[in-house]
Amino acid sequence: MSLKYAVLAALLEGEASGxxxxxxxxxSLANFWAATPQQLYRELERLARDGLVSARVVQQERRPNKRMFTLTETGREELRAFAVEPVRRPAAMRDELLIKIQAMDESDPAATRALIEERMSWAQGKLARYQRVKDRMLDGRTEDEYLRETDRVGPYLTLHGGIAYEREVLRWCERVLAVVERRAPLG
Incomplete structure (x- = not known):
């Protein structure tokens, strides 16, 4: 999948600048589709050139002008077609930490512990951000009320996917720490 569809899906929320x-x-998307700002800007230019998004310039005082992007009907059609295509293959995990854990028997247990604690900190930070996003989405409503009233449930469901992922990362990290602690005297 290309960045194109992630950008088109993000624009379903409405007009946005780069x-x-x-x-x-x-x-909301970084947990399953990461992109740098430079990649996003390049992709927005391609999408505009291809007629999948439209762009307008907003004049600003004391700041550079900004371009606002909106999904076109052609972009919506392209996204609809993409959304019903079968997934080509399941996602493959590429995580440097997993390679380090694979090789942990060759390293100092304290170094492994530090790596895992750092990952736990990142996961906790993401969970806190996700919770803030969830609170904003719900805006005082129960989940049932939100799901009944909202026009789009996709962002809420993908948010829950991110929450589940980070919770599982924390569980896995706790398991790794427990094993490292049990094995430390053997090293």
Whole structure:
């Protein structure tokens, strides 16, 4: 899959600047589709050139002008077609930490512990951000109320996917720490 569809899906929320889209990616999409701001800007230019998004310039005082992007009907059609295609293959995990854990028997247990504790800290930070996003989405409503009233449930469901992922990362990290602690005297 290309970044194209992630950007088109993000624009379902409405008009956004490249900067605003990069924040959307940071908060809601980064867990399953990461992109740098530079990649986003390049992709937005391609999408505009291909007629999948439209762009307008907003004049600003004391700041550079900004471009606001909106999904076109052609972009919506392309996204609809993509959304019903079968997934080509399941996602493959590429995580440097897993390689380090694979080789942990060759390293100092304290170093492994530090790596895992750092990952736990990242996961806890993401969970806190996700909870803030969830609270904003619900806006005082129960989940049932939100799901009944909202126009789009996709962002809520993908948010829950991110929450589940980070919770599982924390569980796995706790398991790794427990094993490292049990094995430390053997080293």
């Amino acid at each position: 900067y605003e889209l990069s924040k959307v990616f940071d908060v």
